[in-house]
Amino acid sequence: MAEDGQRFGLSDAELAAHRTVFAGDAMEGQVAVISGGAGGIGRAVAWLYARMGARVVVTGRKQEKLDALVAALTEAGHAARGEVLDVRSRESVDAFWTRVWEAEGRVDTLVNSAGGQFPQAAIDFSPKGWDAVINTNLNGTWHMMQAAAQRWRDAGKGGNIVNIVVVTTHGLYGVAHTIAARSGVIGLSKSVAVEWAPLGIRVNCVAPGAIETEGWNVYTEAARATYPKTNPMMRVGSAWDIAEACGYLAAPSGGYVTGEVLTVDGGGQHWGETWTTGKPDYFRTEDKA
Numbered sequence: 268m269a270e271d272g273q274r275f276g277l278s279d280a281e282l283a284a285h286r287t288v289f290a291g292d293a294m295e296g297q298v299a300v301i302s303g304g305a306g307g308i309g310r311a312v313a314w315l316y317a318r319m320g321a322r323v324v325v326t327g328r329k330q331e332k333l334d335a336l337v338a339a340l341t342e343a344g345h346a347a348r349g350e351v352l353d354v355r356s357r358e359s360v361d362a363f364w365t366r367v368w369e370a371e372g373r374v375d376t377l378v379n380s381a382g383g384q385f386p387q388a389a390i391d392f393s394p395k396g397w398d399a400v401i402n403t404n405l406n407g408t409w410h411m412m413q414a415a416a417q418r419w420r421d422a423g424k425g426g427n428i429v430n431i432v433v434v435t436t437h438g439l440y441g442v443a444h445t446i447a448a449r450s451g452v453i454g455l456s457k458s459v460a461v462e463w464a465p466l467g468i469r470v471n472c473v474a475p476g477a478i479e480t481e482g483w484n485v486y487t488e489a490a491r492a493t494y495p496k497t498n499p500m501m502r503v504g505s506a507w508d509i510a511e512a513c514g515y516l517a518a519p520s521g522g523y524v525t526g527e528v529l530t531v532d533g534g535g536q537h538w539g540e541t542w543t544t545g546k547p548d549y550f551r552t553e554d555k556a
């Protein structure tokens with residue numbers, strides 16, 4: 268991890284002003300819950316949804332990050348509030364949904380952006396490290412999905428879920444735990460997209476490639492430096508790229524889309540390789556020719 272907790276990605280001021288293709292009333296009168304909402308991607312989604320007219324409820328483990336975002340959104344004239352929530356606790360997730368439903372009277376969209384992992388060779392994962400990643404990314408996402416769907420079913424109203432995952436097409440070296448968890452989320456999303464269609468609930472995933480955010484602090488500078496060079500576009504993406512994908516899925520534009528994985532990776536899944544722990548000499552074919 269970078270020792271200094273380096274700043275990466277877009278500031279609130281940039282997110283407030285970033286050009287968007289979406290109309291200011293595309294989510295008018297709606298409520299959106301964003302887990303990990305004060306993180307890099309979640310914050311961009313919160314700004315975009317707010318600018319599309321939604322009231323946003325952002326959650327995360329750190330009160331101060333939520334407070335700063337809510338203050339910036341409110342100052343810009345948007346309706347926002349933050350709640351501390353660890354998605355790994357089913358009890359806390361249920362209590363949160365009960366509170367939100369009482370306070371807001373409705374929720375239309377849930378974006379699960381709470382997540383993360385640490386880079387390590389899979390052979391060295393400790394049981395605790397494995398559990399931390401699976402509980403956060405697979406179980407935490409499921410707790411949020413099911414709690415939301417139960418409220419929608421009980422209220423006789425539909426809703427839509429967007430799960431932020433990872434591109435899993437050929438694994439991702441150094442983060443096998445997260446690939447296991449995200450593959451689970453993708454399979455789960457496809458399954459419940461069908462089961463929950465009769466309830467009017469759509470369920471989709473967005474799979475980001477390398478997106479510059481503060482989450483990158485868990486990777487070494489050397490690993491980060493390879494990300495743009497191993498992508499056909501020779502660059503990394505921004506949190507706004509992911510936010511607009513989430514905008515498309517939440518707005519009426521996504522009304523006939525469910526069970527889908529929208530990959531936003533600059534073509535990274537088709538060319539290039541991402542070594543989050545550094546590329547082992549064994550795979551350096553250019554030196555072996």
Ligand SMILES: CCC/C=C/C(=O)SCCNC(=O)CCNC(=O)[C@H](O)C(C)(C)COP(=O)([O-])OP(=O)([O-])OC[C@H]1O[C@@H](n2cnc3c(N)ncnc32)[C@H](O)[C@@H]1OP(=O)([O-])[O-]
Nearest residue numbers: 382383384385387393395396399400403476477482483485
């Ligand atoms: C291009 C790349 C693609 C993807 C990019 C992104 O997603 S970027 C954006 C994504 N953003 C992020 O990824 C955000 C950053 N990630 C995180 O916050 C965490 O990885 C977390 C998501 C698992 C949270 O877990 P938590 O709150 O429970 O945190 P905790 O600290 O208490 O750890 C629990 C246990 O995990 C283990 N362990 C942890 N670190 C290491 C390590 N470096 N080494 C080895 N092991 C490690 C260890 O066993 C530890 O317990 P211990 O031995 O200390 O008693």
Ligand SMILES: NC(=O)C1=CN([C@@H]2O[C@H](COP(=O)(O)OP(=O)(O)OC[C@H]3O[C@@H](n4cnc5c(N)ncnc54)[C@H](OP(=O)(O)O)[C@@H]3O)[C@@H](O)[C@H]2O)C=CC1
Nearest residue numbers: 303306307308327328329353354381382383477478480482
């Ligand atoms: N950036 C990238 O290159 C990529 C990101 N992704 C995925 O996108 C998602 C968002 O990542 P990004 O915004 O970049 O990273 P960040 O680290 O900036 O954001 C992740 C957020 O998740 C929250 N979070 C983590 N664990 C929990 C938990 N147990 N309960 C509640 N909230 C939690 C954190 O909030 P707090 O600190 O307040 O707890 C944090 O704000 C993650 O799932 C990530 O793995 C996928 C592919 C690439």
